[in-house]
Amino acid sequence: MMQGRWNKPGQVLLVLMLWVAGSARCFGDSETRTNILFILADDLAWSDLACYGHPWHQTPNIDRLAAQGMRLNHGYASAPICSASRASLMTGKTTARLGFEFVTKDQPGFQKIEGATLLQAPPLTLNLPLQETTIAEHLSGLGYETAFFGKWHLNQHHGGYLGWSPTHGPAAQGFEIAVEDFGAHPYSWKRSPVASIEREGEYASDSMVDQVCDYLVEKRERPFFAMASSFYVHTPVKTPCKWLVDRFDRVIPQGIPNRDRRVTYAAFLQTLDHHVGQMLDALDASGQADDTLVVFMSDNGGHPEYVSNAPLRGSKWNLYEGGIRVPMIARWPGSIDAGTQSDVPVIGYDLLPTFVDVAGGTADHVDGASIRGVLKGESQRADRSLIWHFPYYxxxxxxxxxxxxxxxxxxxxxxxxxxxxxxRDQYKLLWFAEDDRVELYDLKSDPGEQHDLSQSSAETAEALRRELQRKLKSMKARMATRRGRKVAE
Structure with missing residues (x-):
């Protein structure tokens, strides 16, 4: 029961042999089009991975992906929170333009939070609007087969927490194949108790990951866009792998804050890495790895009770670097040089125009820009600004x-x-709605945002403030308002 179909190395070799012996390539060399595999992690911190410098986390499979491709050191999520970030990357638009800035809920209405002096946040957005054109819809129009696996979180919870809506789930947003499955994540434990795993190297079988792997080795006539949206490393942080917990209990130094949680989290994170390895192995076994762009990233920063986001300030839920700067890695044989890095700032809403560009099309009416050139080692244009908007508590x-x-x-x-x-460039401005206050940081010299330059560099702060306000106004951004003012549902 514990060994899934894609937990055994021999499985990969067998599929590869069958592929080579039993069939020719689906496309001739001149007709080959790039497949796209997008792996989205949940709540993974920028500093969590060994390849980003973590001192004790063990992530050999994700590290291998980085060694074979490019590590984007200034990759950003579009929002510091799940649903908003996913809506933005799925549409290529900022959360301000979408009016989708928070997490989806069971019921419509307003944010329920105590405090008479607090501003009134905008009404909750429950569903990604069907009139928005998603990555899947763009790529379907370019002849791609589209498939989605895992966490959606872009519709009102249907039939339970994170349940897919029949009217606003992946199948309604352009995905031909859509598999709803919690896999082995603790979300599923109420349905099937998980026994402790003592044997080193053994993991719980994950049906969601198995289905991704099965999909990747299938032969097909069209190029594919597959999105594997993991539930890891989102809470609840639990693992049946006692051998991993024991390993990190020996490795992690005594006396560090939240040590017990961080021991369990390290084991939880290595499970995510194992799943990524299974998917990469399946792609290799299919014979299509050389024709596939693989992108790996997180939807927002790390949870402060489980991870260290240092050297970055803040965490999931706020717009300091720890909440929005995330690991982002891309591998594309023949187009991305192995073992490279880029310090060009890129963001989640760049993915749609990038994937469409790779597929041979163009995406209009989006806020993002294709980073295809960045992946090949070029610099992004110097006059570009990235924007975030979070009008909630x-x-x-x-x-x-x-x-x-x-x-x-x-x-x-x-x-x-x-x-x-x-x-913009190395400067980052934060604007706080309650008191109309700004903070300015030079991320090149101060990535931890410890030295506010809004007074000493007042001219730069004012210029960026005006630009931010102008952009928010042009996007018709919803704002938090004083209580008592009428806000339309």
Whole structure:
């Protein structure tokens, strides 16, 4: 039961032999088009991976992907929170333009949070609008087969937490193949108890990952876009792999904050890495790896109670670097040089125009820009700005008791207030709606955002502030307002 179909190395060799012996390539060399495999992790911190410098996390499969391709050191999620980030990358538009800035809920209405002096956040957005053109719809129009596996989180919860809607789920947003499955993530444990795994090297079988692998080795007449949207490393952070917990209990130094949680998290993270390895092995076994662009990234920054986001400030839920800068890796044999890095700032809403560009098309009316040139080692244009908009509060429960300030490695959930941000070159401006206040940081010299330059570099701060406000206005961004003012549902 514990060994899934894609847990055994011999399985990969067998499929590869059958592929070579039993069939020719589906396309001639002149007709080959690039497949796209997009692996999206959940709540993975920028500093979590060994290839990004983590001192004890073990992520050999993701590290291998980076060694074979490019590590984007200034890759950003479009939002510091799940649904908003996913809506943005799926459409190529900012959360401000979409009006989808928070997480989806069971019911419509307004954010429920205590505090009479707080601003009123905009009404909740529950579904990605069907009139938006998704990556899948763009690529289907270019002759691609499209498939989605895993976490969607872009519709009102249907039949339970994270349940797919029949009217707004992946099948309604352009995906021909859509598989709803929690796999082995603790979300599924209520349905099937998981026994402790003692044997080293053994993991729980994950049906979601198995289905991705099965899909990747299938022969098909069309190029594919497959999105593997993992539930890892989102809470609840639990693992049946006792051997992994024991390993990290020996490795992780004594006396560090939240040590017990971080031991379990390290084991949880290595499970994600194992799943990525299974998918990469399946792609290799299919014989299509050389014709496939693989992109790996996280939907937002790490959870402050489980990870260190250092050297970055903040965490999931806020717009400091720890909340939005994420690991982003791309491999594309023949187009991306192996073992390369880029410091060009890129963002989640760049993915749609990039994938469409790779597929041979163009994407109009989007906020993102194709980073195909960046992946080949070129620089992005110098006059480009990235934008974020988060007109909400967090946490919704226990806000008064949350930490009031946001630092580096607080290991506690902090109060996040309505805010927006803009990055241009090395400068990043944050604007806070409650008191119309700004902070300015030079990320080149101060990646931890410790030295506010808004007073000493007032001219730069004012120029970026005007640009941010102009962009938000042009995008018809929804704003948090004073209570008592009428806000339309």
């Amino acid at each position: 967090h946490p919704e429960r226990g806000y008064k008791d949350a930490k009031q300030t946001i630092g580096i490695d607080d290991f506690r959930v902090s109060q996040t207030r309505p805010q927006s941000a803009l990055r």
